[in-house]
Amino acid sequence: MKKKFRITVENRKKIGGYFFTLPFTLGFLFLFLYPFLQTVMFSFNKLNLGREGYSLEFVGIANYKYALLENTEFVETLVETVLSMLAELPVILAFSLFAAIILNQNFKGRTLARVIFFLPVIYGAGVVLKMEQTDYVTELMRHSDTLFMFSGDALRNLLTQMRVIPDWMVNYVMNAVENIPTIIRSSGIQILVFLAGLQSISPEVYEAAKVEGATAWESFWLITFPMISPLIITNTVYTIVDSLTSATNPLVDQIKNATFSGRGYGASTAMSTIYFLVIAILLGIVFKLINKYVVYTD
Amino acid sequence: MEIAVKENNTKKGFLNKVFSRKTIYSFLRAVLLLGISYIILLPLLSKISGSFMSVRDLYDQTVKWIPRNFTFEHYEMVWRNMNYPTAFKNTFLLTLTVSILQLASCTVIGYGLARFDFKGRNLIFALVIMTLVVPPQMILTPLYLNFRYFDLLGILPKPLNLIGSYWPFVLTSITGNGLKNGLFIYIMRQFFKGMPKELEEAAYIDGAGLFRTFLYVMLPGAVPALVIVFLFAFVWQWNDYIFITLFMGGGGMFLPQVLELLAPKVISEVTGGTAATKLQGDQYESLINNTGMLLVIAPLLILYAFMQKYFIESVARSGIVG
Numbered sequence: 323m324k325k326k327f328r329i330t331v332e333n334r335k336k337i338g339g340y341f342f343t344l345p346f347t348l349g350f351l352f353l354f355l356y357p358f359l360q361t362v363m364f365s366f367n368k369l370n371l372g373r374e375g376y377s378l379e380f381v382g383i384a385n386y387k388y389a390l391l392e393n394t395e396f397v398e399t400l401v402e403t404v405l406s407m408l409a410e411l412p413v414i415l416a417f418s419l420f421a422a423i424i425l426n427q428n429f430k431g432r433t434l435a436r437v438i439f440f441l442p443v444i445y446g447a448g449v450v451l452k453m454e455q456t457d458y459v460t461e462l463m464r465h466s467d468t469l470f471m472f473s474g475d476a477l478r479n480l481l482t483q484m485r486v487i488p489d490w491m492v493n494y495v496m497n498a499v500e501n502i503p504t505i506i507r508s509s510g511i512q513i514l515v516f517l518a519g520l521q522s523i524s525p526e527v528y529e530a531a532k533v534e535g536a537t538a539w540e541s542f543w544l545i546t547f548p549m550i551s552p553l554i555i556t557n558t559v560y561t562i563v564d565s566l567t568s569a570t571n572p573l574v575d576q577i578k579n580a581t582f583s584g585r586g587y588g589a590s591t592a593m594s595t596i597y598f599l600v601i602a603i604l605l606g607i608v609f610k611l612i613n614k615y616v617v618y619t620d
Numbered sequence: 621m622e623i624a625v626k627e628n629n630t631k632k633g634f635l636n637k638v639f640s641r642k643t644i645y646s647f648l649r650a651v652l653l654l655g656i657s658y659i660i661l662l663p664l665l666s667k668i669s670g671s672f673m674s675v676r677d678l679y680d681q682t683v684k685w686i687p688r689n690f691t692f693e694h695y696e697m698v699w700r701n702m703n704y705p706t707a708f709k710n711t712f713l714l715t716l717t718v719s720i721l722q723l724a725s726c727t728v729i730g731y732g733l734a735r736f737d738f739k740g741r742n743l744i745f746a747l748v749i750m751t752l753v754v755p756p757q758m759i760l761t762p763l764y765l766n767f768r769y770f771d772l773l774g775i776l777p778k779p780l781n782l783i784g785s786y787w788p789f790v791l792t793s794i795t796g797n798g799l800k801n802g803l804f805i806y807i808m809r810q811f812f813k814g815m816p817k818e819l820e821e822a823a824y825i826d827g828a829g830l831f832r833t834f835l836y837v838m839l840p841g842a843v844p845a846l847v848i849v850f851l852f853a854f855v856w857q858w859n860d861y862i863f864i865t866l867f868m869g870g871g872g873m874f875l876p877q878v879l880e881l882l883a884p885k886v887i888s889e890v891t892g893g894t895a896a897t898k899l900q901g902d903q904y905e906s907l908i909n910n911t912g913m914l915l916v917i918a919p920l921l922i923l924y925a926f927m928q929k930y931f932i933e934s935v936a937r938s939g940i941v942g
Contacts, residue, residue: 336738336739338732338830345728345796360765435653438657444921450917453880507660594758597758
């Protein structure tokens with residue numbers, strides 16, 4: 323009798339799984355995969371829009387040839403976009419982990435600090451994010467500001483002339499410093515994920531380490547870091563995707579504009595297909611590289 | 621800090637007390653937090669202060685933060701040119717519909733991925749991640765064409781035009797394929813995965829069905845994650861202009877759209893339509909844009925202020941851990 327009950331529940335749960343995920347499966351097939359494949363198909367065609375629908379004219383790999391060889395701008399922007407994203411990635415990850423650790427500590431005004439830190443998630447999206455880029459008033463205030471004196475060219479020149487630190491390092495650090503507002507504003511979700519991860523580490527582990535004589539530095543590298551390392555993958559993937567698919571990304575703009583120039587919509591779809599492949603390969607590589615260092619507890 | 625003071629009072633001297641490691645650390649942390657908060661709040665504060673400045677103050681180098689000639693004229697101008705009440709109502713209705721639908725669908729899908737063991741579960745989860753990885757711009761045009769000539773894959777005799785209606789939003793939302801829905805499904809899945817198995821099993825043994833168990837036993841415990849997903853869905857839909865423009869048509873009366881068209885409209889009104897180009901790319905255009913932006917995000921900030929307590933607590937308890 324007991325066995326029979328188990329089987330029915332198991333079966334019901336199997337069906338339940340399909341039932342609960344059915345909306346997504348349907349949506350994925352018709353509202354994602356179908357348009358996705360259409361885009362890939364369009365990239366081999368010339369699209370003519372008509373009143374009663376649209377017609378296609380097969381052109382082979384002409385659109386890809388155009389995107390990669392004839393249109394010099396595309397490849398250039400693609401490389402630039404990917405490189406600047408890769409340069410920003412470690413800074414965003416380090417900053418968001420650092421911010422999450424601070425926000426996880428006990429201090430007066432912690433709630434207020436958290437409210438402020440997550441504010442960019444609330445207003446820094448979509449149309450506001452896009453229009454922020456041409457905000458002259460804030461730019462003016464920023465430049466007249468003493469807090470940003472470190473971002474000046476003077477310090478950069480000084481450091482370069484001292485010849486102690488290699489030039490590329492000076493430039494990297496200085497660029498990171500100049501980008502602090504952007505870095506902070508694109509770290510909201512990552513801080514959130516890290517913070518949730520930090521909360522899930524039980525305080526007993528730290529207490530035990532303290533009893534054994536571990537310093538704060540040691541407990542960070544031996545407890546905190548391994549425990550949240552799976553989240554570094556989550557955040558890396560999120561940061562890459564968020565940066566590369568953001569509407570403020572110059573390449574996304576260029577792909578959109580390609581529709582209205584040169585070889586038209588076909589070229590635009592060829593570009594976005596190439597772009598998608600680049601993102602997918604990039605994610606694959608980064609995942610492989612980081613996964614080696616991730617500690618999975620279960 | 622208090623602990624540091626107590627410890628030091630007993631043995632060590634005054635200087636030690638002031639310069640104890642804990643005090644220094646607290647001080648540095650406070651400086652850092654203030655600095656970062658300042659950077660985050662600067663764009664917002666400068667917009668607010670600028671929006672009350674008269675044009676004369678704007679070009680006056682000596683006026684920094686406090687407007688000398690306080691004015692509401694920009695708000696009046698922006699409010700009128702944005703058709704704010706209409707645009708607000710449209711945006712609010714659409715955003716509320718979309719975020720409630722997305723919340724419901726992503727919760728159900730996330731639950732299905734977290735609590736049921738079935739063949740193909742990992743595949744479906746991988747597909748969820750894939751929807752996040754593909755830039756939405758990539759599938760925009762085919763998606764538009766499919767909704768423009770909607771025939772359910774040839775089932776309908778005559779293609780329907782769904783553009784300009786809620787249908788594209790409703791269909792993408794109830795299937796968890798809307799804007800950033802992959803992330804929401806991910807959050808819900810991680811949350812449900814972390815809930816104790818016993819809870820669910822007890823309900824099954826008591827004879828509750830799958831759906832009843834989900835609705836009455838598991839869902840009430842998932843409130844923290846629900847709050848996060850709802851807030852994100854609402855905020856991102858509210859600010860979205862890509863899907864709005866695509867599905868609703870260019871001339872729609874939604875906040876992100878009227879915001880984009882705001883500055884040219886105001887400038888041509890101010891200059892009487894003659895020297896419209898002269899003022900563009902200029903501080904005045906920025907000021908108008910900023911004032912418009914403040915009006916667009918004001919409802920979000922109010923919503924955040926109300927939900928902030930639950931949101932911050934939710935982050936702490938949501939356990940959205942990879």
